[in-house]
Amino acid sequence: MNNHDFILKIEDLSIAFGGLKAVDSLSFEIKEKEIFGLIGPNGAGKTTVFNCITQFYKPDRGKVFFKNKDGQVEDLVGKRPHEIISKGLVRTFQNIELIRELSVIDNVLVGSHIEFKASLLSQLFRLPKARREERDLRKKAEEVLKYMGLYHIKDQLVAGQPYGILKKIELARTLMLNPKLIILDEPAAGLNDTETIELMEIVKEIRERLNTTILLVEHDMKFVNNLCDRICAISFGKLLAIGSPEEIQANEEVQIAYLGKGDE
Amino acid sequence: MEKRENKLIQVYKSKKPYSDYILFGILLIILPILVDFGLIKYSYLTTIASILIFSIVALGLNLLVGYSGLISLGTAGFMGLGTYLAAYITKDLNLPFEISLLISVLVPMVIGILTGLVSLRIEGYYLAIATLAISEILRKGFVEFEVVTNGFSGKQASYPTLLGFLELGRNGSFIMIVVFLIGIMILTYNLINSYTGRALSTMRGSEAAAQAMGINIFKYRLLAFAVAVAYSALGGVLYMHFVKYTYPNAWTLTLSLNILAVIIIGGIRSIPGTILGAFVVFGVPDLILKRLPIIGDIDGAAYIFNGVLIIIIILFYPLGLIHIRNDLKKIKFKLRKRKESYSEQS
Numbered sequence: 221m222n223n224h225d226f227i228l229k230i231e232d233l234s235i236a237f238g239g240l241k242a243v244d245s246l247s248f249e250i251k252e253k254e255i256f257g258l259i260g261p262n263g264a265g266k267t268t269v270f271n272c273i274t275q276f277y278k279p280d281r282g283k284v285f286f287k288n289k290d291g292q293v294e295d296l297v298g299k300r301p302h303e304i305i306s307k308g309l310v311r312t313f314q315n316i317e318l319i320r321e322l323s324v325i326d327n328v329l330v331g332s333h334i335e336f337k338a339s340l341l342s343q344l345f346r347l348p349k350a351r352r353e354e355r356d357l358r359k360k361a362e363e364v365l366k367y368m369g370l371y372h373i374k375d376q377l378v379a380g381q382p383y384g385i386l387k388k389i390e391l392a393r394t395l396m397l398n399p400k401l402i403i404l405d406e407p408a409a410g411l412n413d414t415e416t417i418e419l420m421e422i423v424k425e426i427r428e429r430l431n432t433t434i435l436l437v438e439h440d441m442k443f444v445n446n447l448c449d450r451i452c453a454i455s456f457g458k459l460l461a462i463g464s465p466e467e468i469q470a471n472e473e474v475q476i477a478y479l480g481k482g483d484e
Numbered sequence: 485m486e487k488r489e490n491k492l493i494q495v496y497k498s499k500k501p502y503s504d505y506i507l508f509g510i511l512l513i514i515l516p517i518l519v520d521f522g523l524i525k526y527s528y529l530t531t532i533a534s535i536l537i538f539s540i541v542a543l544g545l546n547l548l549v550g551y552s553g554l555i556s557l558g559t560a561g562f563m564g565l566g567t568y569l570a571a572y573i574t575k576d577l578n579l580p581f582e583i584s585l586l587i588s589v590l591v592p593m594v595i596g597i598l599t600g601l602v603s604l605r606i607e608g609y610y611l612a613i614a615t616l617a618i619s620e621i622l623r624k625g626f627v628e629f630e631v632v633t634n635g636f637s638g639k640q641a642s643y644p645t646l647l648g649f650l651e652l653g654r655n656g657s658f659i660m661i662v663v664f665l666i667g668i669m670i671l672t673y674n675l676i677n678s679y680t681g682r683a684l685s686t687m688r689g690s691e692a693a694a695q696a697m698g699i700n701i702f703k704y705r706l707l708a709f710a711v712a713v714a715y716s717a718l719g720g721v722l723y724m725h726f727v728k729y730t731y732p733n734a735w736t737l738t739l740s741l742n743i744l745a746v747i748i749i750g751g752i753r754s755i756p757g758t759i760l761g762a763f764v765v766f767g768v769p770d771l772i773l774k775r776l777p778i779i780g781d782i783d784g785a786a787y788i789f790n791g792v793l794i795i796i797i798i799l800f801y802p803l804g805l806i807h808i809r810n811d812l813k814k815i816k817f818k819l820r821k822r823k824e825s826y827s828e829q830s
Contacts, residue, residue: 274696276692276695276696301695301696302694302695302696302697302698302699302701303698304696305696305697305698306698310696310697311696313693313696317689317693317696318689318690318693319686319688319693321689322682326682326685329679330682330683330686330693330697331697333683333697333699334697334698336679338678340680340707343675344674344678345671345674346674346678350678354678393697
C-alpha cells in the first residue's frame, strides 16, 4: 500500500486518566474518501480517541499522522486545539455545541472563523475589507444552509430549535471550510428513524460533493453498517477488529464485547 | 407562536441601528440648550452627563460579561486610573487633551491586558476576586502615590481644550461626551456583529466548540479585557473633564457593582439595554427618588431601589429590562389578533 494512501493514521495511541487506560496502544488508518466508523460499547474510549485526534486531550504516547490540505503528512500531537481546524480537520460534538444566543447562520459562520482576515480596526469601522469578507462568507454560509435544507430558518435563533435541526446545523458548520476530514461524534444519537435515514443520505452526499473523508462514532448499528466502508471496533481502549461491516458483524470478539460471553 | 416570536427577533435584528443611535445623540445634544432656556435644572444635566459616561463604561463591561462570559469587578479602578492620568497629563504636564486621551486610555489598556492574562488561569468567582484586588491596588495607589495623585485630597482638572485652541465649556464638554457615547455605541455594534463578536460569543457558549472552530481563546480573552478596560478608561477621562474632580474613594467596589447592576438591569448583550440600565441605576435615584417626599429623605434609598430592582428583574426579565419591548410587541400582536377575530365573528 502506498504510504500516502491514508488521510489519518493513528499509531500506538495511548492515554490514561489516573489508573484508567482510556485508550491503549490503538492503531488504525483511514483512507481518503472513506466513511470510517468507530464503534464500541459504552465507555470504550471512542470519544477519547476523537479528543486525542483533535488535541483536546494530549495523548500520553503515540502519533496522529494527518495528511493536511497541502497534501503533506504531519503529526498532530502537540498542536494546540485551535490550530487543528486549519489543517483541514473539523469535528462535531456528542452533546451539540452550538451557541444558543446566535442565529442559525451566525452559528454556521463561526465554522469559517479562520477564513476571516480583517483587522480589528477594519471590523470596528466596518471598512470595505471587513464588509466584503463578511458578505462573501455569509453568501457561502447561505449556500451551505440551502444545501442542508436549513435556509428558511437562517435568521432564527438556535435556542428552541428541535434536536434534529441542531444536529444538522452543527454538521453545516463543519462544511464551511471544505474540510479534508470530518469527525462526527454520534451524529444519529437522538434522531428518529426518518431523520436517521435522511442523515445517512446527507453524509454520503457530503462525501461525494466535497471529496471528503468521514470518521464517525455511532451506537446505532444499522446506521453504521449501512453507511461505513470500514469499521473499527474497540473495547476498553483496545482494538478488537478492523474490517468491513460484514466482517465486524461476524467477528466473535466484537460479539463478546457487546453481548458478553455465552453460558459456559 | 414560536414562529411568530422568531419573526419578531428577525425583524429587529435585520436593520442597522445607526440612525436610532444618532437620533438618540441629537436628542441628548438638545438638552444643554433646554438648560440654557431654564427648562431643565442645571443639576439634571450633570447627572445625565455622568449617566452617559457610565454608559460607555458599562458597554465595555457588557462586552466582557455578556459576550465573552468573563467577569470583572475592577471597572472602578480602571476608570479611576483614567481620571488620574487625564488630570496629571493635562494639568501637571500641560500636554494637550488629545495626547492625554491617548495615553490615559492606552496605559490602563496595557494593565487590562495583563489582567486578561490572569483570566486564562482562573474563572468565575475567582476571577471576580482577582480583578477586585487589582482595582483595590489601583485605589491604594491613588492614595499613596501622592506626588502624582495628591492623595486623599484628590485632583482637579478643567474642561478640555480641543486641538489646542477650542476651549470647551460645560455645554461643549457635554456634547463631546454625547459624541463619544454615540461613537462607542456604533463601534460596539460593529464589533459584536463582526467575526470577532461571534468568536467572543462562541467562547462564552462553548469553549470546546470555539477551539474546534479555530478560535484562539487566549487571544480573544485578552481582547475582551483590553476593550472593556479601554472603555472604562475613556469613561474616566471624560468624567475627569466634566466633573473636574477626582479622589480615591470615588473608585470603590460600590461603583464596580453599580456598573454590573447596569448591565443586569438594563440588558445583558444589548446596547440600548446598557443605556437604559445606566439611566435606571444612576439616573432614577438622583432624578426621581431624591425629589419624592419621605423616600427622598431616606439615606441610601438608591441602594434599596437598586437591590429591589435587581431581584425583580432577575425574576421577571432575566435578560434585562430592555426585553420588555418584546413583551409589549407580543401584547400588541395579541390585541390585534383579538380584534381581527372579533371582526371575523361579527
